[in-house]
Amino acid sequence: MTYKDLQNRMGYTFNDQSLMELALTHKSFSNTLNNERLEFLGDSILNSIISEYLFSRFSNQKEGLLTRMRAFLVKAETLTTKAEELSLEKIIKLSKGTANLSKERKNSILEGAFEAVIGAIFIDGGWVAATDVTLKIFNKNLEALSEDMTFKDAKTELQELFQSLKSDLPKYIIEDIGKGKFSCTVNYKDMVFESSGTSKRIAETNVAMKLLAYINKNNV
Numbered sequence: 265m266t267y268k269d270l271q272n273r274m275g276y277t278f279n280d281q282s283l284m285e286l287a288l289t290h291k292s293f294s295n296t297l298n299n300e301r302l303e304f305l306g307d308s309i310l311n312s313i314i315s316e317y318l319f320s321r322f323s324n325q326k327e328g329l330l331t332r333m334r335a336f337l338v339k340a341e342t343l344t345t346k347a348e349e350l351s352l353e354k355i356i357k358l359s360k361g362t363a364n365l366s367k368e369r370k371n372s373i374l375e376g377a378f379e380a381v382i383g384a385i386f387i388d389g390g391w392v393a394a395t396d397v398t399l400k401i402f403n404k405n406l407e408a409l410s411e412d413m414t415f416k417d418a419k420t421e422l423q424e425l426f427q428s429l430k431s432d433l434p435k436y437i438i439e440d441i442g443k444g445k446f447s448c449t450v451n452y453k454d455m456v457f458e459s460s461g462t463s464k465r466i467a468e469t470n471v472a473m474k475l476l477a478y479i480n481k482n483n484v
Contacts, residue, residue, distance in 0.1 A: 265354035273350055274381075276397050278388050287384035288352065290373055292359035299380035306383030313398045314338055317406065325411060336415035337405055340375050345469065346401055347374035348462055352381070404470060407477040418472035425479065434475070436468045450475055 267284055271277050278284045283302075291298040314337050318330045336342075347353070353370065356377050362370070386394040399406065405418075413421060426433050439447045441460065448467035449458045452475055459470035 265351050267355070270350060270352075270355060274385075274397050275400055276385055276389065276393060278384070280388050283384040283388050284381070287380035288355055288377060289357045290359075290362065290377070292362040293357040299377060302380035302383035302387075303376040304383070305386065306379035306381065309386045309394055310338055310379060310382050310398060313395050314402070316395075317399065321409075322411065329411065332415050333409065336413075337402065337409075340372070341417065342405070343375040343378050344371045345466055347378040348466055350378070350381075350401075351462060352377045404473040404477065408473040408480065410480040418469050418476055422472045422476055425476070434472070436471070438464050438467060452478075 267281065270284070286297060287299050287302050287306075289298050291300055311334065314334050315330070318325075318333050322330060322333070352374055356373070358373070362373070382394055382398060385397055408418060408421075414424065415421075416424070422434055434450045434452070437449045439449075441447045444462055445460055446462075446464050446467040447458060447460045448464070448471045449456055450471050451457075457471050457475045457478065459467060459474050461467035461470050
């Protein structure tokens with residue numbers, strides 16, 4: 265995994281490569297040059313981008329629902345998942361001790377790195393660039409949004425929807441497709457929905473979002 269690979273995944277090339285390197289440097293690696301300030305900035309930029317999107321798309325909804333939607337989209341678990349989808353764990357600079365922490369204990373580090381990357385893109389390319397990258401990364405989540413959601417994670421949302429329809433619960437079929445990726449399929453009304461991810465959990469979440477988006481769009 266290289267900086268070039270990451271930029272290809274995001275669809276954005278940094279003009280100042282040092283900004284990307286800084287965004288991917290944890291304080292355990294360097295106490296003076298690290299991503300804490302970019303994380304602070306990225307958190308605000310990310311919330312603003314999502315807020316603007318929700319404000320425009322759901323033009324008749326009140327502040328309360330928009331706030332719940334935003335909180336659902338930018339919660340820690342989701343940001344960690346986005347970091348995993350971009351494979352930030354393979355490229356972020358950590359001290360040896362921090363690198364050996366359990367996956368669960370590194371989740372907040374990945375969350376912060378993702379926010380720092382968004383902050384770095386904003387500094388490097390401005391609001392439009394940061395918005396374009398963010399909306400691309402959150403595309404599946406945004407497509408799955410609807411005004412009557414309970415704003416739980418996609419798998420829980422899908423399970424509760426199936427229960428309300430008195431349908432059998434979704435069955436996630438996982439396949440290891442190699443190179444650190446997993447494929448997941450779910451059958452629904454003679455159709456097969458498929459998605460992939462860098463972990464089984466991500467693959468299941470992605471296919472749940474895809475099916476939710478289809479159901480919400482087609483009202484079936």
